[in-house]
Amino acid sequence: MDLTSRAAALDTEHRDTDLRHLFRLPPGVYLDGNSLGALPAAVPGAVHEVVDRHWGQDLIASWNRHGWWSAPQRVGDRIGRLVGAAPGQVVVGDTTSVALFQAVSAALTLRPDRRAIVIDPASFPTDLYVVAGLAELTGHHVVTASPDGIPALLDSRSDVAVVVASHVDFRTGRLWDLPTVTRAAHRAGAITVWDLSHSAGAVPVELDRHEVDLAVGCGYKYLNGGPGAPAFTYVGHRHQAGYVPAIRAWHGHAEPFAMEPTHRFADDVARARGGTPPMLSLLALEAALGVFDGLDIDDVRRRSSSLTGFLIEALDELAPEVEVVTPRDPEARGSHVSVAHPQAYGMSQALIARGVTGDFRAPDLLRLGVGAPYLTHRDVLHAVRQLRAVLDGGEAEALDGPRRTVT
Amino acid sequence: MDLTSRAAALDTEHRDTDLRHLFRLPPGVYLDGNSLGALPAAVPGAVHEVVDRHWGQDLIASWNRHGWWSAPQRVGDRIGRLVGAAPGQVVVGDTTSVALFQAVSAALTLRPDRRAIVIDPASFPTDLYVVAGLAELTGHHVVTASPDGIPALLDSRSDVAVVVASHVDFRTGRLWDLPTVTRAAHRAGAITVWDLSHSAGAVPVELDRHEVDLAVGCGYKYLNGGPGAPAFTYVGHRHQAGYVPAIRAWHGHAEPFAMEPTHRFADDVARARGGTPPMLSLLALEAALGVFDGLDIDDVRRRSSSLTGFLIEALDELAPEVEVVTPRDPEARGSHVSVAHPQAYGMSQALIARGVTGDFRAPDLLRLGVGAPYLTHRDVLHAVRQLRAVLDGGEAEALDGPRRTVT
Structure with missing residues (x-):
């Protein structure tokens, strides 16, 4: 099955834990919930x-x-x-x-x-x-x-x-x-x-x-x-x-x-x-x-593991030149996936320009955080495709200038 | 001059520092700004x-x-x-x-x-x-x-x-x-x-x-x-x-x-x-x-000193049986006035029931805090008159039960 079909199938499989309706989400794909989680709709x-x-x-x-x-x-x-x-x-x-x-x-x-x-x-x-x-x-x-x-x-x-x-x-x-x-x-x-x-x-x-x-x-x-x-x-x-x-x-x-x-x-x-x-x-x-409410942390974990696993799968297939430093064993993995690359900073900037927000950690890590309740497998695939475009266009290299990032 | 006229005259004298329009104020008189200041209108x-x-x-x-x-x-x-x-x-x-x-x-x-x-x-x-x-x-x-x-x-x-x-x-x-x-x-x-x-x-x-x-x-x-x-x-x-x-x-x-x-x-x-x-x-x-903004702390202090001074004056005249423990010298006084009374707790509760919020501090103090920018001399006089009514009606004694208060 190709990645597009896989994403759709996985989203169907995990539809019970898709809680996007409980959040106010920005446009694009937000992969920085490991730094600042998205806004739940009940908060304002x-x-x-x-x-x-x-x-x-x-x-x-x-x-x-x-x-x-x-x-x-x-x-x-x-x-x-x-x-x-x-x-x-x-x-x-x-x-x-x-x-x-x-x-x-x-x-x-x-x-x-x-x-x-x-x-x-x-x-x-x-x-x-x-x-x-x-x-x-x-x-x-x-x-x-x-x-x-x-x-x-x-x-x-x-x-x-x-x-x-x-x-x-x-x-x-x-x-x-x-x-x-x-x-x-x-x-x-x-x-x-x-x-x-x-x-x-x-x-x-x-x-x-x-x-x-x-x-x-x-x-x-x-x-x-x-x-x-x-x-x-x-x-x-x-x-x-x-x-x-x-x-x-x-x-x-x-x-x-x-x-x-x-x-x-x-x-x-x-x-x-x-x-x-x-x-x-x-x-x-x-x-x-x-x-x-009404959710068990095991439900969140199941969705998170599926999303991070699919993220690694998509990275392996679409962006093999970046090194996934996060464990492939789901039992040894939290809820974010980090990739190492000499232009990680430029990659993070170029992705943001394309509406995909991850973050950079010195010296060479791009972190892609998965706030499972508000992300889908389609989102994850979209993010990796944008990373592919960033790599193809040399965008990371162009943006790999002075580094300033904030968590 | 009687207290009512004094209050009006002082409010006129200090009209430049009356900033009530910059706050959202509750009904009644709030004399607990020394614990939690009122809500400025710009905040929401x-x-x-x-x-x-x-x-x-x-x-x-x-x-x-x-x-x-x-x-x-x-x-x-x-x-x-x-x-x-x-x-x-x-x-x-x-x-x-x-x-x-x-x-x-x-x-x-x-x-x-x-x-x-x-x-x-x-x-x-x-x-x-x-x-x-x-x-x-x-x-x-x-x-x-x-x-x-x-x-x-x-x-x-x-x-x-x-x-x-x-x-x-x-x-x-x-x-x-x-x-x-x-x-x-x-x-x-x-x-x-x-x-x-x-x-x-x-x-x-x-x-x-x-x-x-x-x-x-x-x-x-x-x-x-x-x-x-x-x-x-x-x-x-x-x-x-x-x-x-x-x-x-x-x-x-x-x-x-x-x-x-x-x-x-x-x-x-x-x-x-x-x-x-x-x-x-x-x-x-x-x-x-x-x-x-556009205010000097000396402006605030002038208004505060006038309000706390007038508060003491009104207490002396209308409620001489409570003991003012705050210095009468304005140079030795902050922005709240405390009175000691055996039924201070009951007094604070009875005043709240009458729309005047101060607070109690064990064992016998009623604190009346003056958030100067949002209080007037009329407010202060109203509060003391309510205290007079509390004392006259024996309301403090009736309410002097189990103590629970929070700053």
Whole structure:
């Protein structure tokens, strides 16, 4: 069957998970949902309601009347369902950087007599910076190891307090083996902090089932929460009594309105809350999560795997000169496909000019992210055909100038 | 002249700074702008534009095309104008709690051989919690002193690294003497970190003129940025080269898109940026700041002083049984007036039922906040008359039940 027929057949096969009607989509094909998810159609109205009615009319009363105060945990529970966390273990509020700092600092206090932090050197840079900065502050040392090397490393040492790893590599799209790494950490007595930024909303995580200790993740990628949507933090029930993050803000106090001079942590996941969260961004995220209502993360994953698999198939057939660096094994793949090419920057620019938005990651990667609910196999094929045209026309070379890109 | 005529005369005198037409105001009298500022009329349209057009249509391209990337510094400069900071010294992004943690942690690295942190024990609780938590992490010790006692304290010891103080006391509305405390800190070789949450947008601060070192403040009170609007951080030019906050996130990197494994701070105030900020909340704040266009903070202050002075005058005349705990000297007063009363909680509830919104602070304070640009002397008089009716009708006593309030 040719690719056009394959795309049509696959779209028919996956029609139940085609949720394009729940989004407002731009013209062209948007393959950057791994950076900023598309706009769910329910969001503009919800934000309008929050601004005009909650803030504008009810003002301060909205904290109770419209559930602002409970939002960090309410939205947390909705994300929890997508990452396999039972209610009462997830809160939403700060940036991913702050959430990670808080989680790792708390992990260190759970293992006070151990001095090493292990982190994947291919982590998103902020994760490396946050861990290095924290280690400098506390006198810990940082050891780097790729997730597939972490189990062997942990078997050889007993000083590891915490293992920080990303579920999906932001460059290659490789999906790491979370259960195996988590089990190895537990054998070695270490705490795991998983960064789910590139898996939440796209890949099943099953935090509870795999007894993950702590996790954080981004709200604006596959959860479609909007630019800079607040991050989430998962604190497994068994760690909540001992969860002591470095920044102690008043929303995490046992009695926030007692205005006591000394902090006392709430005895549940509320202790992971920070200062007053950005409510417009937080409630936009809440409205965005409605996309997943009635959907299981396994449904999303099935569609995503089919789309990324077909994307690789189309690249192999139509653009064999680009190197697919993302695993071909669907079990080892997140929800984006990266290709390496010396003119990757120019390729990304030329594709944008043709209405296909992916993004560039230095030095030579073009990332094609698949927000599965709002993309079809036809979209994917169209994108690859545009890439073929870019290569044929030498467009990438022409545009491979000074690099500026933003996630 | 009776109070009704006084109110009318004062409203006429201050008609140039009556900016009610720039807000969408609820019915009644809203005296809680010290907690959540009213909605500026320009905000709903601006947020709609950000959601529908920037996010919905241009998606990731908005980081450059619509100035998302530059927003933390652009909005910072606009706030800078209101707190007396020349451009290039203010950024916006995280919560006030995180901003304070970052600023104090950086202050400690500027004075590496000193072990004490001085803080006002009457600070907003988060400030106390943040400082105590940081001190625990770094092994510093915390000394408490009221701002009027700080100069004497500093003269008696040489181990103080940093002085943390609030410009306006969140309970009493007392405006502290920032220049004197700052000079005393400098004489003692200490760094000052001012919390401007209750002064930014209401009281002149003159950060540059008084050579303040670092400062943070809230976006959602007198700046009217909306619920949980991001906080700002001021880093004086002379400290920027040495400003090293604990959390090192990628937006503060010298070359964020080089995706280097090691953090290198930007060489300007960008180094104070955190992770990806909550753009909807940040851009709502930016739109809200338009209220201050063409206005000097001294204009706002003149109106605010007149309103709070008239509020005290009306309280004295109409409700002499409540105790005004806010200084009567306008030079020592911020922009809210607090009264102490055993039934303060019931009073606040009864006033809300009568359309007058203030707030309660344990154990016995009713706070009446004055968002000067959108309040009149007639409003203030109406509020005090309602309070009189509450007292006459025994309404406060009837409502003084279980306490639940939210800022």
